Amino acid sequence: MSTHGGLSDGFEYYLPSTTESTHADLTEGLVVVDTNVLLNLYRYNERTRSDLMKVLAKFGDRLFVPHQVAFEFWERREKVIHDASGMSQHYADELQKKASMALDVLNEWKNRVSPPATFVTEVRGKLEKVFAEVAEQVRSLDTSIPADAARNAADDEVLNELLPLLRGRVGAAPDDATCRADDAEAQRRAKAEIPPGYKDDKKPGEKPFGDYRVWAQACREALVRGLPLLIVTDDRKEDWWHMPHNKRFGPRRELSAEFTKSGGVRLNLMTPPSVLLHAREALGIEIADESVQSAKTVRVRGANRVSSAFLEKMPSGRDGQYAEHILTMTRCAQSNPDVEDFIDAFMEAFPSITRxxxxxxxxxxxxxxxxxxxxxxxxxxxSDGEAYARDGDVELLRELFMRRVKHAETIRDLARTLSREELSERIYGGQVDNLSATQGTRIYQYMRALDLIPPKTGESTGPVMDVELDHALDAEFDED
Incomplete structure (x- = not known):
């Protein structure tokens, strides 16, 4: 009798998910939601929030919230409500600041060109009107939960939907022996970089154990019920996802292997946008296209930008020690802190930043x-951040700058042919690839401070500022 198997026997966790298997997970599996999924309900617009709630309700008793997720939800709920409330008002205010910057550019142009006064008045009026109208439209779309909801449950629409939805669907607190065993295993995995949770190893307190607790509690529930396990998460760390070429393709193979070898049926990971997209066909639910897109937008907010990302002001830049300041900023993240802890460390390192x-x-x-x-x-x-925080290698910083910052190559090419005064005038006049004077000035000063624009014969070195840019930089290093 042959004992030979097939190509996938014993290697099932290498098989990528198919549309059919994904739909089976949504219709038959135990659906576990991570903390970030529940908290993001406070960040979604009203339509996206409603659509995702419909999907969660459709899972019925197959919806499960590990005790650790419930704990993290209550621990962070108030802060998330506070951060999310009034977000539209905040960005409307930011638009008004940009209006002031636009008017400053207009005034600078007026002083150089001397156009008719009536023309300047007309253009200024148009600018002010457009910015005011757009800011008002942004305010009108504010669907966030009011900040008072953190203390008054009657105002918390999200909580009022979650409480009945999750009644009887939240796991019980593990006993003390289980907690100790889980935390010991989490610590062992973190040291050996075994997923999940090792990317949180440097978090303070109990936080390094959070991901493993969620994993262990979810697995135990799925094994008891004998169901496939589908974890819905917005976590993007590599200790959860299989990420060839930085693309996410389902769960880490180690996690899939661990689950199936312990008797589990099948493991899958999905993000809320993916769940919304597949729920249309798998669950027969009408989902708006804007809900899928909105969920994607919230998911990537704050994620790593590409080369078109804008540089921001230096927290302390008049001394020209940009590399040292960037190193200090980077080292504030060495412990993988929560955002709040990171911001606190940042403000402690740069006392001039008070907000x-x-x-x-x-x-x-x-x-x-x-x-x-x-x-x-x-x-x-x-990985580049870890290397720079460890070694402070300025060459690495220069390479990242030229590779990632849009227009850096253009400005360096111009610097080779133009005098410093000519280049300054072009940048401040907004004559470089439609680059704004503000961003152009910022890129130029970074490049000079990092010695990416070598001085010409007879020109001074170091962080000396160009007279042409002095006016812009007076505001550049003042806290806004």
Whole structure:
């Protein structure tokens, strides 16, 4: 009698998901939602929130929330509501600031060209009107939960839907012996970089154990019920996902193997946008296209930007020590902190920054340079970020700058043929590839401080500022 098997026997976890298997997971599996999925309900617009709630309700008793997820939800709910409330008002205010910048550019142009006064008045009026109208439209689309909802459950629409939806569907707290065993296993895995959770190893307190607790509690429930396990998460870390070429293709193979070898049926990971997309056919639910897109937008917010990302102001830049300041900023993320802890460390390192919202903007430089990844849960160093935080290699920083910052090559090419004064005039006049004067000025100053624009014969070196750019930079280093 032959004992030979087929190609996939014993290697089932290598098989990619198909549309059929995904639909089977949605219609037959135990559906476990991660903490970020529940918290993102506070960040979605009303339509997206409603569509995802419909899908969750459709799962019925197959919907399961591990005890650890419920704990993390209650621990972070108030802060998420506070951060999400009034978001449209915040960005409407930001638009008004941009209106002031546009008017400054108009005034600068007026002083150089001397156009008719009536023309300037007309254009200024159009600018002010357009920005005011757009800002008002942004305010009118604010569907966030009011900040008072954190203390008054009657105002919390999300909570009022989740409470009946999840009644009888939240796992019981594990006993003390199970908790100790889970945490010991989480610690062992973190040291050996065994998924999941090792990317959170440097988080303070009990936080490094959170991912493994969710995993262990979800697996135990699926094994008891004898169902396929589908985990819905917005977590993007590599200790959950199989990521060849930085693309996410289902769960880590180690996780799939562990689950099936312990007697599990099948493991799958999906994001909320993917669930919404497949729910149309698998569950027969009408889902708006805008809901899928909105869920994607919330999911990638704060994620690593590509080369078109904008640089932000230096938190302390007049001394020209950009590389040192970027190194200090990067090292604030070495412990994989929560966003709040990271912002606190950032403000402690740069006392001139006194408001968290300003610190959050300044951190954009690290994202633009590919040194950190930042989502609503935590801040993590990229592999380049880890190398720079460890070695402080300025050559690595220069290479990242030229590779990732749009227009850097153009400005360097111009610097080879133009005098510093000519280049300054072009940049400040917005004459470089339609690059704004503000962003052009910023890129130029970064490049000079990082010695990416070598001085010509007879020109000074170091962080000396060009007279032409002085006016712009007076505001550049003041806290906004």
């Amino acid at each position: 968290p919202e300003v610190a959050r903007r300044r951190v954009g430089t690290l994202i633009a340079l590919g040194l950190i990844e930042m989502d609503d849960d935590a801040v993590r160093l990229t």
